[in-house]
Amino acid sequence: MKAKLSFASMYRVQLDELRLRFSESQLSWQEDVMKVIKKGSAAKGWSKRMKCTGSGNGGGGCGASLLVEHGDLLRTGSHHYDGSSDYYTSFVCSECGVMTDIENYDGPAPTRVGPGGR
Numbered sequence: 066m067k068a069k070l071s072f073a074s075m076y077r078v079q080l081d082e083l084r085l086r087f088s089e090s091q092l093s094w095q096e097d098v099m100k101v102i103k104k105g106s107a108a109k110g111w112s113k114r115m116k117c118t119g120s121g122n123g124g125g126g127c128g129a130s131l132l133v134e135h136g137d138l139l140r141t142g143s144h145h146y147d148g149s150s151d152y153y154t155s156f157v158c159s160e161c162g163v164m165t166d167i168e169n170y171d172g173p174a175p176t177r178v179g180p181g182g183r
């Protein structure tokens with residue numbers, strides 16, 4: 066007697082194969098994702114104690130000591146009539162709302178754009 070697969074069971078076999086292929090591709094995708102053993106000097110880890118002075122923004126800071134994290138940083142700038150621009154890395158004090166420009170900032174580039182920033 067000839068073994069005859071019905072259309073439905075053939076379809077089911079194909080589905081199973083597809084499912085298998087799909088889970089295999091998921092596996093290989095997961096293998097491609099690297100694990101971070103120790104974070105480098107990446108943006109997320111950056112934080113520094115700063116004082117609210119209002120420097121570069123007319124002063125008037127409240128003098129609070131703040132732990133400024135990377136996510137708090139803003140790219141700011143001032144544009145002059147002669148066409149030149151100066152760019153700064155700044156933060157806004159959570160206590161008084163005054164902005165302070167950080168002198169000689171050498172950390173990872175801020176991701177947020179503040180007044181005059183690009």
Ligand SMILES: [Zn+2]
Nearest residue numbers: 117127158161
């Ligand atoms: Zn302040």
